[in-house]
Amino acid sequence: MTKPGEVFADASVYDPGIEAIVPRYDELHDTVLNAPPHDRDSPIRVLELGAGTGELTTKLLTRFPESTVLAVDHSEQMLAEAERKLATFGDRAELAQGAFPDDYPGESGTYDLVVSSLAIHHLDGADKRALFAAIHDSLAPGGWFLNGDVIRFEADHLEDLSGDMIENWVRSKGWEEREFMDEWEASDDYDDPSTLTDQLVWLREAGFDAVTSIWQYYNFAVYGGRKGE
Numbered sequence: 001m002t003k004p005g006e007v008f009a010d011a012s013v014y015d016p017g018i019e020a021i022v023p024r025y026d027e028l029h030d031t032v033l034n035a036p037p038h039d040r041d042s043p044i045r046v047l048e049l050g051a052g053t054g055e056l057t058t059k060l061l062t063r064f065p066e067s068t069v070l071a072v073d074h075s076e077q078m079l080a081e082a083e084r085k086l087a088t089f090g091d092r093a094e095l096a097q098g099a100f101p102d103d104y105p106g107e108s109g110t111y112d113l114v115v116s117s118l119a120i121h122h123l124d125g126a127d128k129r130a131l132f133a134a135i136h137d138s139l140a141p142g143g144w145f146l147n148g149d150v151i152r153f154e155a156d157h158l159e160d161l162s163g164d165m166i167e168n169w170v171r172s173k174g175w176e177e178r179e180f181m182d183e184w185e186a187s188d189d190y191d192d193p194s195t196l197t198d199q200l201v202w203l204r205e206a207g208f209d210a211v212t213s214i215w216q217y218y219n220f221a222v223y224g225g226r227k228g229e
């Protein structure tokens with residue numbers, strides 16, 4: 001796999017910036033957390049891939065008050081932000097540094113739920129497929145994988161449409177697009193989104209059933225599948 005670099009030059013600007021560049025960021029997270037079949041009070045074991053500053057992690061630990069989470073990210077500075085934010089949850093949140101798919105944590109059948117948001121699109125197609133296979137193996141029977149992420153359109157005009165939509169969103173948040181990008185420059189541009197269709201097929205090939213997309217807004221989607229009983 002290509003070793004990921006830092007996605008953001010300065011992790012402390014991530015939280016104020018992400019909502020300005022990802023349209024409906026909270027709605028995307030909410031969908032990831034609404035989709036699992038587990039009761040709110042079940043003591044689920046969760047793996048989160050690419051936890052960043054711990055935004056989805058915080059919402060997950062609040063939504064499922066008996067859950068425990070292993071939150072993985074390769075970025076030291078993002079993990080440092082997450083550690084501060086998650087301290088209030090005590091030993092329900094564990095942080096680990098590692099780059100998936102190579103450093104995939106956990107034995108077979110370990111987790112009830114694997115979630116991710118805005119991270120897996122950094123992997124190329126081969127690494128996404130390897131990751132989906134590792135996720136499937138690591139889930140307990142009946143467990144779910146849910147990912148809210150950037151997807152790619154095959155049609156150029158739809159890619160352009162998504163770009164225009166994001167520019168308008170950034171402006172609606174009070175930023176000029178160029179000014180915003182200068183303030184919040186990615187230090188390593190390594191996005192590699194795949195089409196939604198390819199990823200649904202790869203999930204089926206990895207062994208998931210009930211594979212589906214649940215939510216989409218232009219080039220952002222929430223999708224996933226279940227490991228059969």
Ligand SMILES: C[S@@+](CC[C@H](N)C(=O)[O-])C[C@H]1O[C@@H](n2cnc3c(N)ncnc32)[C@H](O)[C@@H]1O
Pocket residue numbers: 004006007018049050051052053054055056072073074075078098099100101116117118119120122123
């Ligand atoms: C855009 S942030 C998303 C953070 C958080 N999930 C959210 O919704 O705000 C992407 C995160 O994924 C991490 N990441 C990207 N590729 C990774 C990989 N192959 N292994 C581990 N972490 C990765 C980056 O370090 C970054 O913290």
